Amino acid sequence: MNILVIGSGAREHAIAKALDKTADVYTYMGRKNPGLARISKIYKVGDESDFDSIISFAKENDIEIAFIGPEAPLEKAIVDELEKVGIKSVGPKQEAAQIETNKAFMRKLFEDYNIDGSIKYGTFYSLEEAYEFIDEFGEPVVVKPIGLTGGKGVKIVGDQLADNQEAKEYVKEIFDQKMGGFEGVVIEELLIGEEYTIQAFVDGKTIVPMPAAQDHPHAFEGNKGPITGGMGSYSDKNHLLPFLSQEEYDLSVDIMKQTIDAIAKEATEYKGILYGQFMLTKAGPKLIEYNARFGDPESMNVLSVFDYDLAEISKQIVEGTLEKAIFKNKASVCKYVVPDKYPNTKAADTIVEVDEEKIEQLDAEVYYAAVYEDDNQEVHLTSSRAIAVLAVRDSIKEAEIACEEAIKYIKGEVYHRSDVATEELLNDKIEHMKEVKS
Numbered sequence: 001m002n003i004l005v006i007g008s009g010a011r012e013h014a015i016a017k018a019l020d021k022t023a024d025v026y027t028y029m030g031r032k033n034p035g036l037a038r039i040s041k042i043y044k045v046g047d048e049s050d051f052d053s054i055i056s057f058a059k060e061n062d063i064e065i066a067f068i069g070p071e072a073p074l075e076k077a078i079v080d081e082l083e084k085v086g087i088k089s090v091g092p093k094q095e096a097a098q099i100e101t102n103k104a105f106m107r108k109l110f111e112d113y114n115i116d117g118s119i120k121y122g123t124f125y126s127l128e129e130a131y132e133f134i135d136e137f138g139e140p141v142v143v144k145p146i147g148l149t150g151g152k153g154v155k156i157v158g159d160q161l162a163d164n165q166e167a168k169e170y171v172k173e174i175f176d177q178k179m180g181g182f183e184g185v186v187i188e189e190l191l192i193g194e195e196y197t198i199q200a201f202v203d204g205k206t207i208v209p210m211p212a213a214q215d216h217p218h219a220f221e222g223n224k225g226p227i228t229g230g231m232g233s234y235s236d237k238n239h240l241l242p243f244l245s246q247e248e249y250d251l252s253v254d255i256m257k258q259t260i261d262a263i264a265k266e267a268t269e270y271k272g273i274l275y276g277q278f279m280l281t282k283a284g285p286k287l288i289e290y291n292a293r294f295g296d297p298e299s300m301n302v303l304s305v306f307d308y309d310l311a312e313i314s315k316q317i318v319e320g321t322l323e324k325a326i327f328k329n330k331a332s333v334c335k336y337v338v339p340d341k342y343p344n345t346k347a348a349d350t351i352v353e354v355d356e357e358k359i360e361q362l363d364a365e366v367y368y369a370a371v372y373e374d375d376n377q378e379v380h381l382t383s384s385r386a387i388a389v390l391a392v393r394d395s396i397k398e399a400e401i402a403c404e405e406a407i408k409y410i411k412g413e414v415y416h417r418s419d420v421a422t423e424e425l426l427n428d429k430i431e432h433m434k435e436v437k438s
């Protein structure tokens with residue numbers, strides 16, 4: 001089967017690697033990712049928002065299914081456009097993708113369909129009404145632009161915002177800049193607990209969940225510093241997390257199932273990958289937000305323990321015949337190597353050296369992210385996350401140690417968070433959850 005992967009990051013590298021086991025992979029990417037280029041039967045470097053170019057490439061190569069990596073093309077209706085020329089996609093149509101691309105849509109869906117895991121919120125298109133809500137709310141709030149902001153638009157009182165006064169100032173900034181493409185804002189109650197991710201394959205009706213994972217969004221050790229795209233993540237051999245029980249996992253999956261049923265009624269069937277970001281609170285799992293695609297880095301955790309045929313699953317997603325997936329009972333740890341000063345890097349452009357052979361000998365994996373390869377096959381940093389290193393072992397502890405060992409073989413003007421998935425950090429999370437529930 002000829003499958004087209006769209007995207008150029010580590011998430012797409014992981015998707016392509018899994019598909020490559022049973023399908024011919026073709027890739028359309030914004031810059032030359034060396035990992036993706038090597039896997040691809042044919043690849044094209046081009047503008048990921050140029051759908052005419054993507055469709056020509058797909059037709060030239062007899063593509064049967066497209067696998068959409070990032071959210072931006074979903075928002076612009078890539079799936080709808082591909083369908084017009086007879087190519088089905090692993091990814092939702094524009095209307096269903098609103099579950100990620102329009103936070104007002106998502107919260108209203110939860111309210112209208114009485115979906116579990118709902119929270120207190122308000123959506124505002126008037127600055128005065130937003131201010132009034134914050135004043136009357138009287139508790140710390142979370143401020144979210146309605147549209148896509150590359151994961152960098154959400155600000156939380158007690159984290160990036162000192163108090164509700166600063167929250168109001170940020171609301172004004174969102175309105176003034178039309179941040180995320182809307183002159184509007186979603187304001188939510190602040191949830192206390194531990195965040196986690198559950199990703200699922202979805203064929204419109206059936207959802208097949210994957211192991212839970214936990215990302216580390218803060219840039220610096222000890223969960224300090226600015227929020228990033230994610231500095232590293234882990235998953236456990238029982239497919240739960242050290243602070244997440246089977247019952248809590250099942251409740252979260254049920255929230256995702258209720259969401260899929262509601263989207264089908266409200267918009268159109270949702271097909272693709274659904275990424276649920278949850279907060280485990282004293283009152284159980286609450287939905288923070290959805291992504292309409294695999295997570296980055298969490299895709300690498302689940303795909304590294306995936307023990308089934310991703311091309312077959314893709315076929316089942318588009319045909320609506322999804323049944324099951326199999327994941328190994330192994331733990332995984334993934335850590336991102338990022339340019340110095342990330343996330344405030346301009347464009348680094350310096351060379352990063354990756355000793356892939358040595359990393360492979362250590363039984364670890366490398367996924368290339370926001371880097372590019374030049375004509376001399378040298379890999380350059382850009383301004384974003386550069387390279388993910390991942391290890392799979394029988395325990396999180398062993399995987400974390402293996403990951404650290406392998407990461408030594410990446411050299412350049414880079415850093416990583418050495419505390420990601422360490423025993424100390426995980427114990428803090430377990431204790432935190434005990435406190436929250438007491």
Ligand code: GLY
Nearest residue numbers: 215230295296297
């Ligand atoms: N790990 C965060 C995301 O994929 O958006």
